[in-house]
Amino acid sequence: MQHPRLVSPGSFCWNQDCPDYGKVGHGNIIKFGRTQKGTQRYRCKTCSKTFVQTKGTVFYGRHHSQETILECLAWLAERSSLAAIHRVKGIKEETVLDWLKEAAKHVEEIEALLLANYHLTRAQLDALWTYVGHKGERGHLEEEERGTFWRGTIIDIDTRLRVGRAIGKEEGEVATALMAKLKARGHPDSPPAIASDGEGSYREAMVKTWGKAPKYAGRGRRPRRRQAQPDWHYLQVIKNRSGNRWKGITIKVVYGDPEEVLNLLGEHTAYVERTHLTSRQMNGRLVRKTLSFSKRREMLEASCAWEDWVYNLTRSVKTLRIEAGNGRGRWQPRSPAMAAGLTDHIWTVKELLMTVVAPDVTNTK
Template sequence: MANVLPAERRLEVLAALVNGTSIRAASRMTGVHQDTIGRFGQAIGEGCARLHDRLVRDLTCPLVDLDEMHSWCGRRQVHVDPAQHDAATSGEQWIWAAICRTSKLVIAWHVGKRDQESADALVEDVRARLTVMPQITTDGLGLYAQPIAANFGRAAPYMQTVKNFTARPGKPGTSEKFAVERGVDFIQKRAVFGTPDPAKATNYAIERANLTARQWNARLRRRTLAFSKKLSRHRAAIALHYTYVNLCHLPRNMRGTPAMAAGITDTVWSLQELMDAALAEPAGKKPEPQPLAIPKPEGAARELPAGRGWLRVLPGGSAPSAPTAPQSPPVVPVAASPEPEPPPSQPPPERRRMVQLSLFGERESPIGGDDGGIQ
């Protein structure tokens, strides 16, 4: 018991960690050794991951955004020597996250490399926590298409928002390194699967969540020395941040926490409640995929049998009119054929001379001659 921190001191350390303070800074603020703070942060982060698995499941999220965020672990080098460092745990580590846009709830996250295995792990975790087919929006990364088709089907409404960057001249007076800046020229939306609504395809919610993570987690800041040195503690710090945001944080323009908006809890959790629940949370089972219900589309629609979907009226159509008595088809008048024109006038045929044979051997006499008879 002599090596266990008092509850008041642990609460001070936790408050420092969730508000963007590094381990060394938290040690200077609280007087607790940095190794003790590291072990405590890992224990409470792993408990937050188990708590998240128990609470965040059976969700009805209509809009889901997915994105990935860059971070460092072990050492700030892209290429490491496998003989000295483990390539899987050193260098770049990407944080894959999914958020419900309507409630701002972080549904799932995964820490790993920027490869197909990490994309599959995130999408599988998201699918296991949902009970309603959502509209999915991602950036232009092609690693999402395969797991979305495998877990949600090719009929799932999935759209990509692709940012197109252009080089622009930097501000006058800057160094040569910043003489050219890259800016977003325009964003292109393209449907990958299903029939997504382009007006609802955006990544602003997950981009804002990434900004909050970099602000409140010292390990994720750019150009810092506070990055994680061990992958296990890096994953624990990510779990602590997302669980704290879901259960304890009140976003701007919202009356409750994301967990309250999603129907998971009905109160705002305090730091004391989060710490007690995370440290006491036992190991449990991960959520398993449940059948997905297809939500009713907006406007006039008719449900198909056996929950196969909906028939909806497309824009520009007209509603069917009431049935009427059958009518005979209209008689189409047939134009009379024109009378044939008379042939052009021809000169009268020449009068041919008709010869009558004589029965008695007299000489031939033309009919109609001058004498008018037979001679």
């Protein structure tokens, strides 16, 4: 079922001084004509304030039509570049960038709500290489906001849902950020079962995030160094190469009983590697050789946030389909969010942009 706070903008009063502020389906909102552009207007019967249907969305207060904004943002998740959109639609690149920033903020609010207490049984983590401004070649020095970067991803093995991302200059930085997100989102005390490659300092990040110092025995110095806990499950898939030649893989069980870990996690990181291929197909900024690479880090971060939730909510994954149960052998397609129980249908991009997070008024008087 869909989260009760994910609603259309016309479902509640936006006036914070109204006694019925944020109350969804309270019966105080009525239709109140349309604007000159045809946008539906609403009125709150309690405070008499009016607002339009696009309130709280990327469409609010824009000169361009909803259809134009929708098309441009949808194309960004189909590997299109800003230059290509400008050539086809005649929209300035700076304008589309502004829409992308607002769309990223919008989906991050949805992400924070849906994943606030999302519990994983088993996950795969990995990071892909990308760059901002330049690749650090031909005399270009690495800078804090420019040069090579790593885009890390956490994927739920069972639902293919992308449950976290991080962007950083070093893989160790990305690993620490990903573990922090897992801890903040449903795993405050211990990590889920994790599979990763042999890079990225994930082992150290796990200990830093969830490790505990041994109990003090009463003699000598009190132990302070954090250690892994007995209930952890962590596996590394180490890729062996000699120069550029592939030599095979080595499976290393880092934490947990080997037989139990292998049965739980398998011997691969195929799901997260496959979702990285999807990322490079959806997000033109992540293509290895391209002219549409990010020029600013903030736009790389915005595009990755937008891409993640277009994938999670609007894309069906063939391996997630289930039998429709109509007796004719047909299949029901499912998105990762459907498989995770976060929604009951595959969203459209318009629905994603027109769905807002209602205020939490449960604890207000």
